[in-house]
Amino acid sequence: MALVSLKDYEKRACDIIPPIALGYFRSGAGDELSLKLNRICFDRLRIRPRMLNSSASRDMTANLFGQRYAVPFGISPMAMQRMAHPEGEVANAKAAASRGAGFTLSTIATSSIEEIAAGAPNSPKWFQLYIYKDRKLTESLVRRAEKAGFKAIVLTVDAPMFGLRRSDMRNKFSLAPHLTLANFEGHLATSVQSKGGSGINEYVTQQLDPTLSWEDVKWLLNFTKLPVIVKGILTREDAIIAVDMGVHGIWVSNHGARQIDSVPASIEALPEVVAAVGDRTTIVMDGGVTEGTDIFKALALGAKMVFLGRPTLWGLAVDGQQGVEHILDILRKELDVAMALAGCKSVADISRNHVAHESTYAKL
Numbered sequence: 001m002a003l004v005s006l007k008d009y010e011k012r013a014c015d016i017i018p019p020i021a022l023g024y025f026r027s028g029a030g031d032e033l034s035l036k037l038n039r040i041c042f043d044r045l046r047i048r049p050r051m052l053n054s055s056a057s058r059d060m061t062a063n064l065f066g067q068r069y070a071v072p073f074g075i076s077p078m079a080m081q082r083m084a085h086p087e088g089e090v091a092n093a094k095a096a097a098s099r100g101a102g103f104t105l106s107t108i109a110t111s112s113i114e115e116i117a118a119g120a121p122n123s124p125k126w127f128q129l130y131i132y133k134d135r136k137l138t139e140s141l142v143r144r145a146e147k148a149g150f151k152a153i154v155l156t157v158d159a160p161m162f163g164l165r166r167s168d169m170r171n172k173f174s175l176a177p178h179l180t181l182a183n184f185e186g187h188l189a190t191s192v193q194s195k196g197g198s199g200i201n202e203y204v205t206q207q208l209d210p211t212l213s214w215e216d217v218k219w220l221l222n223f224t225k226l227p228v229i230v231k232g233i234l235t236r237e238d239a240i241i242a243v244d245m246g247v248h249g250i251w252v253s254n255h256g257a258r259q260i261d262s263v264p265a266s267i268e269a270l271p272e273v274v275a276a277v278g279d280r281t282t283i284v285m286d287g288g289v290t291e292g293t294d295i296f297k298a299l300a301l302g303a304k305m306v307f308l309g310r311p312t313l314w315g316l317a318v319d320g321q322q323g324v325e326h327i328l329d330i331l332r333k334e335l336d337v338a339m340a341l342a343g344c345k346s347v348a349d350i351s352r353n354h355v356a357h358e359s360t361y362a363k364l
């Protein structure tokens, strides 16, 4: 059967990916309430289409931090993608480059900063940073990303430790021995081996700084010239602190519902962050996006770019770079049709009035 939606890819990928990797990719924290909310809350939004405003084609370009993207969506940072496909992050980055989409490399990737730069040399890529106890090592990652031509640093602030993901605990998650955390070759342990529980949580507890604070944001802003985007913000309070401190962007995200369970869906948190700082900074979001209409809804609520995590892993597992390219093509087509039928000629035309919460209609 032809694969025509991101959900089709998910089903196919679940038959291909080995159980331990699949558990790591798919799971959320705890009882996975927030994981469900990430989807349900998109479904609770209705599109309010405007008629008789059509055009022959739509302008989907987005401009962020001085870079132009052909589409207003991109790929979220995700660890250890060579568990999905032998070319892992490199294939994902090449697919994003070929479609003019965004791409963000994880600190704990199985492909290095330099491999990504060599694989997708001319596209605007971002580097996601975790802050290690070893600050010199952390700084050296940023320097390598700068040197390799990355265009922004995405500082993940929702992970002083990892959330409790039960699949990884049950499976005693370990990274297959032929794979490595490639950014640390020659600097630090590159394997992830269970010592009795989730190997990735044990690694993070050992290496990442649990005392992460706003001082660290200041520290990063002081030494890098790249724009700094703070990822994992879910409240107006934190958004205001971050923007007052001088960050260049806010990434509204609940980390794919993998940190604390019971937090709001990212799309639920987006309006409060946009209301607080939308006129002072660039806001992007991710979490639960599986349809072009989801991208439309997030843009309508004020995101300048919308990111996807897991769906690109499903594309990667099914057909490597081509699978991810097909995922991005499906999304482009779905967004294009949504824009055309809602009367939006460009991304800038997608306004707050184009969406309403289902409760608006519940009284009828």
Ligand SMILES: Cc1cc2nc3c(=O)[nH]c(=O)nc-3n(C[C@H](O)[C@H](O)[C@H](O)COP(=O)(O)O)c2cc1C
Residues within 6 Å of the ligand: 024, 025, 026, 038, 076, 077, 078, 079, 106, 107, 108, 128, 156, 231, 253, 254, 255, 256, 257, 258, 286, 287, 288, 289, 307, 308, 309, 310, 311
């Ligand atoms: C398998 C997996 C690994 C992830 N690794 C990272 C990571 O290394 N750094 C990070 O900031 N976020 C990480 N995330 C969170 C994603 O960047 C993103 O916020 C989330 O996947 C978006 O939700 P979605 O998968 O529903 O699109 C990871 C998510 C998944 C599913």
